[in-house]
Amino acid sequence: MLEIKNLHAKIDDKEILRGINLTIKPGEVHAIMGPNGSGKSTLSSVLAGSEVFEVSEGSATFYGKDLLEMPAEDRAREGLFYSFQYPVEIPGVSMVNFMRTAVNEHRKYNNEKPYSASEFLKLMREKKKLVEIDSNLTNRSVNEGFSGGEKKKNEIFQMAMLQPKISILDETDSGLDIDALRIVANGVNKLKSEDNATVVITHYQRLLDYIVPDYVHVLYKGRIVMSAGKELALELEEKGYDWIKKQFED
Amino acid sequence: MIDNKVIMAEDQDKILEEVTGGEYKYGFTTDIETEVIPKGLNEDVVRLISQKKNEPEWMLEFRLKAFSHWLKMEQPNWAKLNIPKIDFQDIIYYAAPKQKPKLDSMDDVDPELKATFDKLGIPLEEQKVLSGVAVDAVMDSVSVKTTFKETLAEKGIIFCSFSEAVQEYPDLIKKYMGSVVPYTDNFFAALNNAVFSDGSFVYIPKGVRCPIELSTYFRINATNTGQFERTLIVADDDSYVSYLEGCTAPQRDENQLHAAIVEIVTMDRAEVKYSTVQNWYPGDKEGKGGIYNFVTKRALCKGDYSKVMWTQVETGSAITWKYPSCVLMGNHSVGEFYSVAVTNNYQQADTGTKMIHIGKNTRSLIVSKGVSAGKSQNSYRGLVRVNKKAENARNFSQCDSLLMGDKCGAHTFPYLEINNNSAVVEHEATTSKIGEDQIFYCNTRGLSTEDAIGLIVNGYVKEVINQLPMEFAVEAQKLLQISLEGSVG
Structure with missing residues (x-):
């Protein structure tokens, strides 16, 4: 579904991604790990459509369509979901209104009729139950005054609402206590199916105890330097990133 | 290789240029036979207007007194506005759609006029009118039609054009006209008193809650014409009314002057809610044309426990100069001011309020939200004055500014004059982008940038929009979106 070839990206002439190659198929869970500053977050935000970075080389196709040509909103409507490491607060905009606009924009893009208020509220109730999010979160303004854990839960709730084909979760575990981590991971697991894929970006192995990956990739200095099965995460945990750094020092 | 920041800046410029993509929807003109008097202003013109309106002698004297006072006054220039010189001799002071002298039924209203108001979404046939809103439609200098008049009369409520009130209720007009805004008040108020054409008059008798929203819709149509209307609302003891005001004008290259007066008087325990959605033509993207909007709006909370609430959504006009105020004379009286002012392109707004605490235990609340885009300038100017004898006065002011892009300006000018130690006055101000x-x-959730801005701005102004009556709130939200289309900061 997602095919990334030789992707290069930079900011202010500083090259951060230096030739990423990655193929993701439906039903797969990929984990991307790596030390700080290796380009993990850059990769995810470039795929989500951030204009902060400039893609200088390479390609990314999503179901055959050129992803890099699309504005961020069309990538979302095509079925790409990006969970933020630091979700943004939008004061005064209610979660209900925000999600209803988003869901109906998706439907419009796919030539479906927008949901009526009652259809939408029904969908929201179902999804809230699925990802175990409290009602009071959805009654508030988007992320406003949410705790770190609440913000992350809210990302997973939005993922449930938008039913993406591929979800990129950027450091979803950062700032979560163990209970919140379990709820968030359960949510992700429940949303998993044969038809969708998940990309988990993380620094630590901890999250991967809950969301078990099919593949683990190690990103270092803007390149994927190692790919293997889930056992690679454990090896990394044991040996630390210095092990990678030593091997791939330029 | 192009620097990424340059690309972003170029994108922003492009988007900012598209700001004006939000076309002014009401810019059409109505091709209708109009009776106009020659350009210019002198004593004869004042007499002519009075004569056209068949006014009693006392009204003419009132006008002449105001006119001679106006001649001695200078146009004020203390606001943070760049006002081009207005040639008061180059304006037509009276224009009226020609129609049969007496309207017996709706069939007598010129079909062109009916069509105009239909196009504006203001149907004049009562059965078609939005449920629960009575309308007084004013085109250029005259009131075209007032709906639901008979229904209201059963409750003793008077809702009619100002001209009609001068003829039918001279005692009420003599008693209250100028009692809140005297003709000496300011330059534009004096001018209005001399040449005012029409407007609305509302009287709510003791103990009556007006069952429907009352509304005046102002439309400038004729070219080179100034509009000078006035509104007077009197709410007697224990009464309540919610009043709405809307306005639009055709798209023209010239600047047209609008100088109105609104006066509100509330007696004991009476409450008046006055809501405005101001959408006069703002001029084009180069700043050509547009309405100069110089308005004096003031309420006198005369009775104990009386309350006045001003809510305004200002998106139109090339220049806005407007400070809806409350004089809190009655003990325990309350004044509230909720405002959203949106400026784009070359628009300029200097708007705010005055809360004058005179009675004991009076309270006032100010919530002002400015949104500036393009090359516009947006100022909040507000005065809170607590007089010597105003024990236990309370005021809270919140003034927020939202900037879009880096070519616009937002300014806040709060004035506090506190002469009583028991007063508690708080002021909060924020500026954000x-x-x-x-x-x-x-x-990333699938919303386009335009929709995102609409959502964010509507979230930002929600506190104010929530104060508007339902139908008006929906209209105001759409209007905000249109006014800011494409403007990213």
């Missing part, structure tokens, strides 16, 4: 990160967050 719509964050790129907020827009990107919305984008």
